[in-house]
Amino acid sequence: MRILVLGGTAFLSAEIARQAIAAGQRVTCLARGTSGRPPGRAVWLQADRSLGANAYDDAAREWDAVIEVARDPALARDALESLAARAGHWTLVSSCSVYADHSVPGAAEDTALLQPLPDGEASTPETYGESKTAIEAATAEATGGRAHIVRAGLIAGPGDGSDRYGYWPARFARDNTPVVVPDIGTAPTQVIDVRDLAAWILKAAGQGITGALNAIGDQVPFAAYMAASREAAGHTGHILDAPPEWLASQGIAYWSGPDSLPLWLPPGHDGFMARSNQAAKAAGLVLRPWQETIADVLRDERTRGLGRPRNAGLAPETEAKLARLLQQGGRASAGNVA
Structure with missing residues (x-):
């Protein structure tokens, strides 16, 4: 597959790129490089996404899969406008923070979401959930159903910069x-190992899996x-x-x-x-x-x-x-x- 990773230099996106390269895929990473260089044999399109749609000029080609990890709706919308029509499959790494209610154990993907962050409002750490909700909505609209919305929980594993699980x-x-x-x-x-999450994202892209699924570990x-x-x-x-x-x-x-x-x-x-991960496991998510x-x-x-x-x-x-x-x-x- 020809895979474009929007990122590829830090934690999850870097792990996705590493695994895809190891599997023999043709991997391109579009990133500034402030967190380091993309791994291995990845082609690096060095670009600053904060500068707008022109950042994607060098990526204006056909892709079998595009993988997006952005948390800022403005960046995500520019990428969708520039690349969605050229992608056979689109993966958005979203978050379980999009859910409006965190009080009920066992809740699944049909739980109500937060209201999307309004257009033009700056994305902040405090509006992370609303930002991801806005990106989900923009992704669904721009891809016409060709998107896999990966609602990740807490991601753990070697190289985690958040320092929480470790x-x-x-x-x-x-x-x-x-x-x-x-x-x-x-x-x-309830956490998911970054290596398991990356493996499933790539597997799902190869199989054309779409829809929103909770990518989380067992309790x-x-x-x-x-x-x-x-x-x-x-x-x-x-x-x-x-x-x-x-x-x-x-x-x-x-x-x-x-x-x-x-x-x-x-x-x-x-x-x-304590959310349900049954739908993702049925779709092929494997947990170590x-x-x-x-x-x-x-x-x-x-x-x-x-x-x-x-x-x-x-x-x-x-x-x-x-x-x-x-x-x-x-x-x-x-x-x-x-």
Whole structure:
């Protein structure tokens, strides 16, 4: 296949390009290159998409498949206007953040979506879901049904720059000092390995799969994920179970960002990591064992440095402060977090 990846230099898009090249496909990546160069034997069309439709002039040819990962509707619309008519199949990597309700476990693709970001309104991190909804609508209109809308959940795996899934195995591996853990043992976690997601995107493009599908992993209880992360890291120190309400009162952030506890969600998000992936699996999505992802992520974390500054998780000094407060309240245990 002649595949155009709009991106190809960072995490998921780079993994898509690598796998396509390894499979013998003819791969072209259109990207600025600020995150690095496209992998291997990919042809690189160096272009800045923020400059408008002219960025696609060198890509004005026929493609068997185009793969789009943009989160800005303006960029996505320019690409669709320039390339949709030339693409046999279009893949949009969207997000489960497009759903308006995250409170119901087991929800499928027919759940109501957020309203699209209005035309002309700037896309921001706070309007990520609305931005992806707008891109989905524009993609459906421009491709006339030739699009696969990949509603991805949290993507994990080696090279993840968000630092969310890797925080816990890396923290357990860093040292044997007490680890502060939110007391949410039965809550679900749900991620997809970047390698599995890339493989399915390429498989679906080759088979001409279309429509919106939740590209997410199976549900794993938080306690099981923590126990596996701890075992993989060889941690034998104390675990400090912290009540969620207390953590919030201490200014600890949910989910991501500085001084956060990744995979801990705010109230009202019981379904955020508990959506149905049955339609995608029926369409060919194959998932590796989640323990394998943990092991590979931990190896990657060790390579990048367990003590490096992170985009998600507690800073060591913040965790030490919380640990002192929890230990004063008698919350330490040396047992298994499960």
